[in-house]
Amino acid sequence: MNFKSIRTIIDKEWAEVFKNRMVLFTMIFMPLIFTVLPLVMLYFTGQEMGDMGGVGTADVPAEFLSACSSDMTGAECMQVYLVNQFLLLFMMVPVIIPVTIAAYSIVGEKTTHSLEPLLATPISTFELLLGKSLAASLPAIFVGWVSFGLFVAALPLLGVTKSVINYIAGPTWLLAIIIAGPLMAIASVNLTIFVSSRVNDPRTAEQISTLFLLPIFGLLFAQLAGVVVINVMVMLSFIGGMILVDIGMVYLGTSIFQRENILTRWK
Amino acid sequence: MIEAKALTKIFEIKKGDDIPAVVDLNLSIAQGEVFGFLGPNGAGKTTTVRMLTSLIGPTSGQAWVNGFEVGKQDQKIRRTVGVLTEHPGLYERLSAFKNLMIYANLHDVENAEKQVEKYLHMLGLWSRRDDPAGSFSKGMRQKLAIARALLHEPQVLFLDEPTSGLDPEAARLVRSFIEELGDQGRTIFLCTHNLNEADRLCNRIGIFKSRLIAVDTPANLRQEIYGRKVVFHLRTLDPAWKNSIENIEGVRDVQLVDQKFVVGMEDPEGLNPKIIRLLVENGADLLFVGELRHSLEDIYLQTLEEEGEIKDEL
Ligand SMILES: Nc1ncnc2c1ncn2[C@@H]1O[C@H](COP(=O)(O)OP(=O)(O)OP(=O)(O)O)[C@@H](O)[C@H]1O
Numbered sequence: 001m002n003f004k005s006i007r008t009i010i011d012k013e014w015a016e017v018f019k020n021r022m023v024l025f026t027m028i029f030m031p032l033i034f035t036v037l038p039l040v041m042l043y044f045t046g047q048e049m050g051d052m053g054g055v056g057t058a059d060v061p062a063e064f065l066s067a068c069s070s071d072m073t074g075a076e077c078m079q080v081y082l083v084n085q086f087l088l089l090f091m092m093v094p095v096i097i098p099v100t101i102a103a104y105s106i107v108g109e110k111t112t113h114s115l116e117p118l119l120a121t122p123i124s125t126f127e128l129l130l131g132k133s134l135a136a137s138l139p140a141i142f143v144g145w146v147s148f149g150l151f152v153a154a155l156p157l158l159g160v161t162k163s164v165i166n167y168i169a170g171p172t173w174l175l176a177i178i179i180a181g182p183l184m185a186i187a188s189v190n191l192t193i194f195v196s197s198r199v200n201d202p203r204t205a206e207q208i209s210t211l212f213l214l215p216i217f218g219l220l221f222a223q224l225a226g227v228v229v230i231n232v233m234v235m236l237s238f239i240g241g242m243i244l245v246d247i248g249m250v251y252l253g254t255s256i257f258q259r260e261n262i263l264t265r266w267k
Numbered sequence: 268m269i270e271a272k273a274l275t276k277i278f279e280i281k282k283g284d285d286i287p288a289v290v291d292l293n294l295s296i297a298q299g300e301v302f303g304f305l306g307p308n309g310a311g312k313t314t315t316v317r318m319l320t321s322l323i324g325p326t327s328g329q330a331w332v333n334g335f336e337v338g339k340q341d342q343k344i345r346r347t348v349g350v351l352t353e354h355p356g357l358y359e360r361l362s363a364f365k366n367l368m369i370y371a372n373l374h375d376v377e378n379a380e381k382q383v384e385k386y387l388h389m390l391g392l393w394s395r396r397d398d399p400a401g402s403f404s405k406g407m408r409q410k411l412a413i414a415r416a417l418l419h420e421p422q423v424l425f426l427d428e429p430t431s432g433l434d435p436e437a438a439r440l441v442r443s444f445i446e447e448l449g450d451q452g453r454t455i456f457l458c459t460h461n462l463n464e465a466d467r468l469c470n471r472i473g474i475f476k477s478r479l480i481a482v483d484t485p486a487n488l489r490q491e492i493y494g495r496k497v498v499f500h501l502r503t504l505d506p507a508w509k510n511s512i513e514n515i516e517g518v519r520d521v522q523l524v525d526q527k528f529v530v531g532m533e534d535p536e537g538l539n540p541k542i543i544r545l546l547v548e549n550g551a552d553l554l555f556v557g558e559l560r561h562s563l564e565d566i567y568l569q570t571l572e573e574e575g576e577i578k579d580e581l
């Protein structure tokens with residue numbers, strides 16, 4: 001494994017990608033909105049906390065009570081229940097950003113025929129794929145973590161109570177942001193590589209690849225409907241499932257990303 | 268330096284629907300040779316280059332480049348050859364300098380910046396080093412792509428149609444640069460359908476259309492196909508002289524064209540004085556004498572035509 005080659009690829013990808021407005025826009029605005037929305041929600045529900053004195057734990061879906069610690073008031077528990085819906089939005093960041101970067105990077109190289117001279121250098125296809133994957137997923141993971149950090153840091157300023165903060169900075173969310181996020185980034189990059197090998201327009205590649213968000217939306221609606229409650233157990237099973245998905249996707253990505261394949265089969 | 272044994276590539280589109288792009292290619296190219304690979308569109312030139320630079324694997328056969336075997340020592344091959352691909356494939360948003368730096372680093376070139384600077388100067392792109400490659404003209408792009416292929420100082424160079432699509436001026440610049448590279452003793456495999464280019468630059472030429480039809484020096488190809496011919500241009504011509512010329516030993520054939528005799532022979536240096544004497548003694552006014560040179564284009568078209576005829580007979 002030649003780390004200099006991998007670094008060169010990452011450097012090249014970033015030099016190119018950050019000159020692309022579409023990509024930059026996605027990288028900045030989407031996480032920003034996903035950070036601001038839950039803050040706004042927490043702020044307003046916090047304001048009304050006083051009026052919610054009458055809210056008892058009975059008003060929170062029974063399945064969710066397990067997520068509330070015993071020292072939470074009914075109102076706090078309700079707030080935790082609401083903010084939990086936004087966790088899934090946060091989890092879309094490491095899917096959408098890598099998909100956007102990888103789609104532009106791979107379809108772009110395809111249409112300008114710049115992959116062939118690249119493949120004629122001593123770099124191995126695995127190093128090239130790894131470089132491209134890291135270039136697409138590292139910014140997403142970074143942006144995901146930073147926006148979560150900002151989110152948590154803003155909570156006390158908005159008067160969010162300690163037990164709610166403790167919940168948000170607790171195991172369920174941390175598992176989601178720190179572990180599930182990167183796992184989802186890996187899967188979505190490889191899916192995008194697969195899709196990009198078949199289409200010639202980065203936007204098409206992007207749109208098809210973001211279908212990967214469907215399961216997350218599924219989870220979101222299931223939670224809204226009260227069918228599923230996202231707690232540590234659910235998150236751990238999700239991570240377990242994601243590891244399996246990653247293995248499959250990395251296999252798919254590496255099998256499609258081979259010299260001869262790229263030069264003769266990619267259309 | 269470059270060696271191919273029964274090298275074959277067959278593309279399988281669907282089951283039973285095969286495209287034989289390269290069939291049974293045997294080649295041996297010596298160090299320092301500039302080899303022209305001449306063939307029409309779709310002949311399989313690019314496919315051959317891709318196999319020899321270990322980008323795609325042959326269906327059968329073997330090849331060696333720089334002593335490394337294709338398919339077995341691929342990385343060593345890629346480390347030691349330079350390739351100008353059919354499309355320049357530059358990073359259009361990045362500067363010329365950055366484009367080259369990426370490749371210098373991938374080849375792990377020592378003193379990468381110095382080397383990049385050297386080639387930007389050499390190809391006259393230094394003043395434009397910070398401009399994005401996307402803003403370059405076709406000729407400049409091609410030059411940048413050639414520079415990219417040279418950064419690691421490869422001894423074997425594959426150039427896939429280096430002057431296609433360039434205006435005469437730009438093509439001339441690129442050509443003289445290739446000449447220079449040849450003079451430096453590099454082995455060059457040059458794909459082209461520009462026949463004058465091949466004639467001027469190459470020590471040997473292979474005429475290729477899925478199969479190698481002919482390989483030789485440009486001079487020998489001319490002779491092989493047409494033999495040597497001398498034209499005797501007279502003021503007035505007496506057809507009776509034809510017979511006398513034919514009777515001279517060593518003359519292969521004589522044709523009559525307008526006021527000219529076109530005489531085929533192996534040894535013009537020996538026979539021309541005899542023929543001239545004979546004509547003058549017979550009272551002919553000799554205006555011009557000259558060797559008939561066939562352009563490479565004639566040879567190329569003739570070769571492909573013959574090949575076609577042979578195929579039709581089969
Ligand atoms: N990936 C591929 N799949 C199927 N057929 C292919 C593929 N690549 C090339 N071919 C076929 O192989 C043949 C040779 O193509 P190649 O590109 O090597 O020709 P070429 O001599 O470089 O032509 P040109 O002068 O147009 O560049 C053509 O018939 C082409 O259609």
Ligand SMILES: [Mg+2]
Nearest residue numbers: 312313353427
């Ligand atoms: Mg070609």
